[in-house]
Amino acid sequence: MNYDVIVVGSGAAALTAAVTAADSGNKVLVIESTDQFGGSTAMSGGGAWIPNNHLMLAAGVHDTPELARTYMDQVIADVGPASSSQRRDAFVENAPKMARYLEALGFEWSYQTGYSDYHPEEPGGNAIGRSIEGKM
Ligand SMILES: Cc1cc2nc3c(=O)[nH]c(=O)nc-3n(C[C@H](O)[C@H](O)[C@H](O)COP(=O)(O)OP(=O)(O)OC[C@H]3O[C@@H](n4cnc5c(N)ncnc54)[C@H](O)[C@@H]3O)c2cc1C
Numbered sequence: 052m053n054y055d056v057i058v059v060g061s062g063a064a065a066l067t068a069a070v071t072a073a074d075s076g077n078k079v080l081v082i083e084s085t086d087q088f089g090g091s092t093a094m095s096g097g098g099a100w101i102p103n104n105h106l107m108l109a110a111g112v113h114d115t116p117e118l119a120r121t122y123m124d125q126v127i128a129d130v131g132p133a134s135s136s137q138r139r140d141a142f143v144e145n146a147p148k149m150a151r152y153l154e155a156l157g158f159e160w161s162y163q164t165g166y167s168d169y170h171p172e173e174p175g176g177n178a179i180g181r182s183i184e185g186k187m
Pocket residue numbers: 059060061062063064065082083084085088089090091092093094095096097098099100
């Protein structure tokens with residue numbers, strides 16, 4: 052069989068990649084090494100830290116890309132390429148787009164209001180929270 056994109060694994064990262072590729076018109080295969088799909092993601096609390104996301108903004112909670120970036124620079128040490136300046140910029144710019152994109156495809160989010168940033172007292176921190184999760 053032929054595929055345009057083969058995605059290895061079936062956690063949140065993999066399935067988001069698979070959905071995005073399929074939505075772009077590609078024929079996609081997801082392969083999973085265990086007998087269940089979902090990976091660590093399926094075991095997790097499911098919270099996604101998405102600064103400046105549209106749900107928090109709709110709830111009247113103030114945020115900007117600059118505040119989010121300030122917070123990240125405060126709480127993430129210099130860990131090298133895993134969290135380079137370019138990756139932080141890419142995350143802050145694209146994470147809220149990802150949330151809107153999946154919602155437009157039918158994914159239902161809910162805003163975890165009150166689930167504070169872990170260090171809200173740091174510059175850029177948000178005490179009401181920037182986390183969203185998928186509805187059950
Ligand atoms: C109890 C618990 C609670 C957590 N709560 C949170 C939370 O609330 N918020 C948060 O942000 N993070 C949380 N985490 C961490 C979070 O779950 C992970 O960081 C995240 O799910 C990783 O997603 P992923 O898509 O990168 O990988 P995974 O979800 O781990 O998916 C990887 C998949 O790849 C498969 N795979 C691996 N190798 C191969 C191979 N060679 N061939 C085919 N398939 C393969 C695996 O079987 C797995 O299905 C939690 C973790 C745990 C365990």
